[in-house]
Amino acid sequence: MRNLDEKALTAKEKKAKLGPDVDISSYGSETVSHDYVENLVSLSESDKARMILAGVDAHEKERSGTFIQKDTAVIHSRSKQEGLEVMSIKEALEKYDWLEEYYWNLVSVETDKYTSLAQLDLQNGYFIRSLPGSKVTNPVQSCLYLAKENLSQNVHNIIIAEEDSELHIITGCATSEHLQRALHVGISEFYVKKNAKLSFTMIHNWSEQVMVRPRSVGRVEEGGLFLNNYICMKPVKSLQMYPTTHLVGKGAVSRFYSLLVGSPGGEIDVGGRVLLEAEETRAEIVSRAITNGGKIIARGDLIGEIPGIKAHLECRGLILNGGNIHAIPELQGNIDGVEMSHEAAVGKIAQEEILYLMSRGLSEDEATSTIVRGFLSVDIPGLPPGLKAEIDRAVEQSDKEVM
Amino acid sequence: MLHIEDLQVKLGDKEILKHIDLEINPGETHILFGPNGSGKTSLLMTIMGYPQYKVTGGKIFFKGEDITHMPVNERAKMGIGMSYQRPPTIHGVRTRQMVEICAKNKVDPEALAAELNCSEFLERDINAGFSGGEIKRSELLQLTAQDSDLLLFDEPESGVDLENIVLIGNTISHLLQRDFKIDPEKTQKERLKERTKMGLIITHTGFILDYLTADKGQVLYNGVLVCASNPREIFRTISKVGYEECIRCAI
Numbered sequence: 001m002r003n004l005d006e007k008a009l010t011a012k013e014k015k016a017k018l019g020p021d022v023d024i025s026s027y028g029s030e031t032v033s034h035d036y037v038e039n040l041v042s043l044s045e046s047d048k049a050r051m052i053l054a055g056v057d058a059h060e061k062e063r064s065g066t067f068i069q070k071d072t073a074v075i076h077s078r079s080k081q082e083g084l085e086v087m088s089i090k091e092a093l094e095k096y097d098w099l100e101e102y103y104w105n106l107v108s109v110e111t112d113k114y115t116s117l118a119q120l121d122l123q124n125g126y127f128i129r130s131l132p133g134s135k136v137t138n139p140v141q142s143c144l145y146l147a148k149e150n151l152s153q154n155v156h157n158i159i160i161a162e163e164d165s166e167l168h169i170i171t172g173c174a175t176s177e178h179l180q181r182a183l184h185v186g187i188s189e190f191y192v193k194k195n196a197k198l199s200f201t202m203i204h205n206w207s208e209q210v211m212v213r214p215r216s217v218g219r220v221e222e223g224g225l226f227l228n229n230y231i232c233m234k235p236v237k238s239l240q241m242y243p244t245t246h247l248v249g250k251g252a253v254s255r256f257y258s259l260l261v262g263s264p265g266g267e268i269d270v271g272g273r274v275l276l277e278a279e280e281t282r283a284e285i286v287s288r289a290i291t292n293g294g295k296i297i298a299r300g301d302l303i304g305e306i307p308g309i310k311a312h313l314e315c316r317g318l319i320l321n322g323g324n325i326h327a328i329p330e331l332q333g334n335i336d337g338v339e340m341s342h343e344a345a346v347g348k349i350a351q352e353e354i355l356y357l358m359s360r361g362l363s364e365d366e367a368t369s370t371i372v373r374g375f376l377s378v379d380i381p382g383l384p385p386g387l388k389a390e391i392d393r394a395v396e397q398s399d400k401e402v403m
Numbered sequence: 404m405l406h407i408e409d410l411q412v413k414l415g416d417k418e419i420l421k422h423i424d425l426e427i428n429p430g431e432t433h434i435l436f437g438p439n440g441s442g443k444t445s446l447l448m449t450i451m452g453y454p455q456y457k458v459t460g461g462k463i464f465f466k467g468e469d470i471t472h473m474p475v476n477e478r479a480k481m482g483i484g485m486s487y488q489r490p491p492t493i494h495g496v497r498t499r500q501m502v503e504i505c506a507k508n509k510v511d512p513e514a515l516a517a518e519l520n521c522s523e524f525l526e527r528d529i530n531a532g533f534s535g536g537e538i539k540r541s542e543l544l545q546l547t548a549q550d551s552d553l554l555l556f557d558e559p560e561s562g563v564d565l566e567n568i569v570l571i572g573n574t575i576s577h578l579l580q581r582d583f584k585i586d587p588e589k590t591q592k593e594r595l596k597e598r599t600k601m602g603l604i605i606t607h608t609g610f611i612l613d614y615l616t617a618d619k620g621q622v623l624y625n626g627v628l629v630c631a632s633n634p635r636e637i638f639r640t641i642s643k644v645g646y647e648e649c650i651r652c653a654i
């Protein structure tokens with residue numbers, strides 16, 4: 001690990017390629033202790049309410065496990081199902097020597113100052129793993145919660161779906177009601193082994209002055225499926241991420257769906273990148289962005305390295321009340337015989353659609369929100385119904401705020 | 404009752420409706436003829452309240468109220484409904500939802516869709532990739548759910564196959580309370596008297612006339628209503644000599 005520290009030190013001042021630079025020294029990273037919570041129902045009402053929005057069910061109904069970190073402290077962590085492991089990353093690193101092979105294996109610690117920070121000043125994070133052959137059909141819920149004003153929350157997560165297993169995760173990041181300024185740095189490494197299926201649905205509920213810098217990379221082996229859904233509809237000061245997936249085994253599939261809503265004064269720069277490095281791999285990136293006055297950059301990058309791969313990128317933006325959307329779809333075919341395509345469209349709601357709905361009896365506002373909700377309601381194949389319902393709920397919620 | 408008085412309408416800089424007078428009494432159905440581009444759709448859109456059709460003169464009254472400047476949704480609430488010639492596609496909004504919106508959740512979309520041969524596209528995004536005939540049926544489905552008092556049909560039978568034309572013809576006839584049925588309680592004459600629904604139907608083919616009776620035919624030519632007469636009479640003339648005869652009347 002000392003080696004990692006050395007590498008991290010070299011990147012300590014290294015600015016990220018994208019997104020406004022964050023002055024890390026202006027945030028604190030001292031340990032903020034919170035008591036462990038045996039029963040989530042005993043959380044404060046306001047914390048619970050915020051966590052529910054991020055997909056956390058306090059009764060753990062239809063959940064196979066839970067991990068909650070508040071500020072720097074893990075306040076709840078358990079697996080309810082055999083074949084599923086849920087623990088803090090620190091605990092996991094102690095428990096499993098082999099985990100070092102996975103730690104900082106996909107994401108390079110020298111990427112930028114944020115990866116450096118997550119190494120040099122790691123607080124915690126989660127480790128979630130489905131054992132070979134186990135089907136964990138109820139989702140694991142996790143939440144990284146920020147309550148301490150001016151904290152820099154630095155976490156590292158590792159998710160492993162072992163061979164032939166199935167794993168669904170719903171993870172929320174949220175801030176307490178009164179929190180204003182904070183920084184969240186999250187490293188995530190996803191391993192989808194042979195014929196495994198992993199769905200990862202992330203719902204972010206930040207607040208106006210929070211800076212967010214996730215760094216995540218996934219690796220999918222032969223016959224594996226990685227569904228990555230990202231939803232960010234609440235205001236955030238600045239969010240920049242470019243999750244990347246490597247499809248390294250024959251027939252591996254990756255889908256990245258993102259739903260973004262930009263608010264005045266906020267800046268969202270979210271992309272998805274998939275490298276199709278093996279035979280018969282497939283990738284799809286779909287993004288829907290709505291701005292209500294904020295700035296959104298929606299990137300997408302598909303890189304085809306092998307003949308016969310198929311990949312599609314779809315990027316749609318809707319400008320509601322000013323603001324701007326910059327769609328940057330990129331395709332790189334590095335060899336003959338790749339099939340790659342993209343669609344991108346940015347615009348405002350067509351008046352004709354509003355009037356059509358009005359002629360069926362809706363008011364102008366109702367018509368607009370019906371169209372907005374429709375715009376955000378992308379069908380995500382392969383999600384269990386419970387997760388789909390969570391996404392619908394998030395969309396429903398944001399819809400009220402967008403209006 | 405719909406009462407239009409000396410209506411003048413501009414679309415952009417173009418005058419598309421000129422001094423239109425039209426009256427549809429409760430229980431009446433009118434057929435609107437006219438060559439391509441004569442302003443038929445524009446007239447319906449103006450009655451529905453589409454703001455790009457600027458009323459530069461005249462007035463529209465509905466149920467005794469001046470609705471000339473009333474927003475579209477308020478007209479819908481007052482009982483005006485329209486079946487569009489070219490409705491927009493709305494991604495993410497399903498046909499089922501449209502039916503629910505129209506009916507304010509008062510009908511069962513599934514049952515209604517089955518009646519109107521719309522079951523296959525009930526879960527599809529509204530108008531997304533719909534065939535010509537599917538659009539007509541989906542429009543009719545929505546209008547049936549909406550239960551308006553004044554129904555505006557913009558070429559409801561254009562491009563519809565023979566089997567569906569029967570369905571569409573009979574449905575429109577029913578919506579306008581024009582279906583014939585033996586009622587032990589009431590004579591046909593009594594039923595006729597109780598008719599309240601008003602209809603304005605644009606047609607090029609005249610097929611619709613095989614399925615319902617209409618009280619009046621109107622011909623719109625170059626933005627002017629040039630003729631009001633028996634609809635079958637008008638249709639026969641147009642079939643024989645085209646709109647040439649209308650030019651003579653227009654001059």
Ligand SMILES: Nc1ncnc2c1ncn2[C@@H]1O[C@H](COP(=O)(O)OP(=O)(O)OP(=O)(O)O)[C@@H](O)[C@H]1O
Nearest residue numbers: 414415419437438439440441442443444445446488
């Ligand atoms: N957006 C527009 N911009 C410019 N001109 C338009 C526009 N929409 C309609 N028009 C013109 O207005 C006139 C009337 O059009 P309208 O659609 O009312 O005709 P119509 O009688 O319904 O024709 P059709 O039988 O072909 O449906 C036409 O000349 C048409 O080209």
Ligand SMILES: [Mg+2]
Nearest residue numbers: 443444488557
């Ligand atoms: Mg027309």
